[in-house]
Structures are given as C-alpha cells and as structure tokens.
Amino acid sequence: MNHTRLAHRPKGRALRATALLAITACTLTACGNGHDDASASASSPAASAPAAGASSPAASPGAEGPSDSALRMIANGGHRLAFHVTPGHLPAIVLDAGGGEDSSQWKEIAPRLHSATGSQIITYDRAGMGASDEVPGPWKVENAVSDLEAGLRELGVTRNVVLVAHSQAGEVATYFTRDNPRLVSGAVLIDASLPQLYTDEQIARLVAATAPQVEAARKDTSKKANRQLIATAESYVPLHEAYHEVTWPSSVPATVVVSEKTPFDGSPQDARRWREAAAEFAAAAPNRALVTAWGSSHAIPHDRPGLVLEEIERMLGRLS
Template identity: 25%
Template sequence: MLRFVFLIFTAISSFLPSSAYSLDEKRKLQQVLIDVGEYNLSFNFIAGTKPAIVFESGSGVDSSHWNNIVETLSNKIDNAIITYDRAGYGLSELPKSPYDIYGEVEGLKKGLEQLGYANSFVYVGHSYAYYLMEMYGAKYSNSLNSLVFIDPITVEFIDSMGGIEEELKNIDLSQLPNNNLGKALTRETEGLAETYASVKNLRDKYRKNCFIISAEKPEWSSLKEIYEWQAAHKKLSEKCGSKLVVAKGSTHDVPTHSPEVIVSKLVSILSKL
C-alpha cells in the first residue's frame, strides 16, 4: 500500500468544496492574490487580532476544505483567520520550477508578511500539511504561537512502513487528473522524497506548544498500518508534551467529519495564550 498516494486519491475522490462563507459583516471575508516571487498565491482572510489562525490543507484539496470551520470559528473568536491555496491549487498559480518544500514555506511566509500576520500565528494543518508545518516551525519558530497537527502522516509512520522508497517505487502519476490540480499533485509527488528527507533531517523541530488531533478510524486495511499510525500520533503528542485528542467517529478527513473538535481545540488554545 502506498500511503501518500492512498491519502491523495482518497482526498480527491471524496472531497467536495464546502459551502460558501456566511459571515457577519463585521467579520468580512477578503480574497487576494499575493505575489510571492515566481508566482501568485491566493489568500482568504478575515482581519482580526493576533495571533492569527492559519490553515494548511492536505494533498488534493484547496483552501475551501476549511470553509465550514472558518465560518464557525469566526463567530467564536476575534482573531484573524487565514486560509490559502498552495501553489497550483485553487486560485493559486502553478510555478514552472520543481517542487521545493523550502520554496513552499517561503511563499507562505511572504504572503503572511504582506497580510501583516507573519510574526504571530497558530498554524493548523491536515495530513500532508505536517511536512510544511515542521519545516516552517524549524525555520521560523519565533513567529509561531502553536502548531495543531490534524491526523498527520508523519515521518515515523512512513519509516515504520518501510521508508519513503517503499512509498514511491510503484507510483503511477498518470492516474492523477489531467488538469491544474493534477499538475500540482504531480509536482508535489515528484518532490516527496526530498520533502520527506528534509523534514526527517531537521534538528530543531518546533515542540514548544503543539497539539495533535487523531482520527478514531484510520483509513488503513491492515492492523499493522492502524497500529503504527496511532502509535506515531501518540509519540508526536508525547514529544509535544500535550494530550492526544481523538476525533471520535472520524476517518482521516477530520476537517469534514469532526469540525467541532478542531474548533473546540483552537478556542481552548487561544484562551490560554
């Protein structure tokens, strides 16, 4: 079983864009394209206090994955809320250059700088977002208030399944859709080995104030996969020094199946900052 690819295709086949935002006029949603160098990234934001809440999607889905959570959260907090489309996703442009996790992180940072929130935010991400979050935390730890990993596909889990080489050896990228999303995913997948190695080799991972939300029902077929997935989340939670939160009844797509768990955790985190 190719874990990365399985989660990507699960996301593509099951994801439907969330409903449009329905917000109070005082919490107006704004969308802007920001030049981050080689390309433009699309950001959606609700202005507010710091720290901002910044959402990072997993593979195969754009920023609309967070719409329902953003709408609910905006009625509970006064903090700024930000979602964005990674390069090639949604309304963001697809670069001509190969995928590079350092470049991806720099793109987000440049966008947040232009929005005025790069120096203080809570970083929330699902699945593959774990890699971007780990890299951002290692490079710019002083700008982060917290990390919230949602059902992450961790380095430890991949190692327990035989390593990244095992994941990649039978990938058939021709199965991806022949559109901009497919091209973005191809680019992302072609960079997976380097992405994995870069994060695995990080010496200074952000562990000051991080939290893990784990799906109660991992989408794996074997008992070993399920055991190792849950063990990796428990280990990461222990390193963070926080209690593992289990999204009851949820499969991997926690943002869709258990949005209330995410909202509750974020409100709790903000109340203690």
C-alpha cells in the first residue's frame, strides 16, 4: 500500500500505528498493565534501587516481581538493570515483557507459575523500563540481548532456560536463542514479533502508519513513553530488515501463541500477515507448535493468563 492510499484511510492508519506501538513501545495501547511516568519515576534506580549486585525484597510500583522474589540490580554496559528472582529448580523460566511494559506485566502469572512448577522464575525490566536505567539513543536489539545475557550470567544461570517472550520481546528471544542455543532449552512466544512478518512491504506500511505519532512524540520528549517510541523509530527500518533474515535454531523447540485479534485488530490485511508470520514460523521445524488464543487481544498475558500458564507447563513437559 503506498503512502497516498494511506493518507486517504486515516482510521486504518491510526490502527496500524497503534499496532506498531503495541509491538514496540505500547504508548497508545493497553498491552496489559501499562504504567505512566509518575509510577516509572517512583521506581527509578535513582530513587529506590540498591547498588549493583545487591538484593532486596521486590517492591516499587511498575517494577514488581512475585511477592517472594528478590530484586537484583545488575550492571551492564554502564547502566543497571532490575532482575526479580524467585528461587527454584531448573529449568529457569525467564519471563520477558512486551514493548513498553516492565516486569510487572507478569505479576499475576509469575507466582502461579512458581507454585505450579517449582522452577526458578526470573522477570526483569529491559533498559528504560521499570526500575532499570534508561539508555539514550536508538533501541538496539543487540543491546537488549547483551543485557539479558549479563543478567543471567550474574545470577549463575548457565543452562536449561525456558524463555517466555511477549510481543517485542520475541525479537530479543530470537536473537538471544540464536546466540545461545545451548543455554535455551525451549521457548513460549506469546503474540511475539517474529522475523517472517518483516517484508519490505510490511516495514514500509508500519513506518508510514506510525510517522504522525513519532513526529508528535518528538515535540514532547519529557514523557518516558515518547522517548521510548522515538528510540524505537530511529532504528526501526534497518533493525527489522536485518531481523527478517534471522532464523531460530532448529534444535530449540518453541510454541507460538497467537492472539485471535492480533495487534492489528481493525486492519484485516495486517492482521492476516501477523497470523501468517506466526504460522510460517511454527511450520519451519517439527519441534514447533502453533496455538491460537481465541477471544484474546494482543495482551494475551492479561486476557488469557491461564492459557499462558498451560503452554509453559506443556513446554516443560516436553523437555522433561
């Protein structure tokens, strides 16, 4: 679809723009339990975080882990990241939130998952979210992967990890698993951003649709959500052109859970491409499964937490 046609369909353009933000920055949609700048500021490292490597009970709105988890601040590349750890046995289950979300996205699921499995549960805030330091400049998936690697290394997690990744975290999970196939035992990808989606045509559609929102964000950089959107937009095209060529290791099993409504509810063509990308990913290897979260929006962890738990437990059963 060319830019001229987009200009004649403002409603569709807004829907696709909202969808892009749902995947990357979640500033215009409710992807579960979003938090405003006030809560983010209250939980910023400058306000409340202990020194790097220290532990304390998990607290602070916008960055809370399970009630019995401990907060570890871990340094990497000159910034600090908040990891919430609930002790347990292997495999360690790492829950990675969607774009614009922090570890509190999992506050309902994480304790239930620990109770059901006894596994070590790890949630964390990517840079700029929750209690983790904000990093200026374009968002780079390589930096996000490095942060996760540093956190797991510092926590002594060196094998048998099950990744659970929602939305934008699917990109982090894909690169992380490609680089660490012996560390990752399996993954559950929840309405995740997958390489198959990002054809040149689809990238162009998303960029054109989001341009007005990005320009508006540039006019008010005092808001954390706007800064996150700008950081994502600055690297969006080259990042996703490269991502389209990335492959998931065939040795690592994965379950793809796709929502019925997708992030593009209201844009049938884009919703179809999202579902097709999930199906193409799942069909690429015999150790992958495709599950549809019927009745769910893109915010599957919020809309269908029971299904998320079920699929994680199913993955654990496959690995035992």
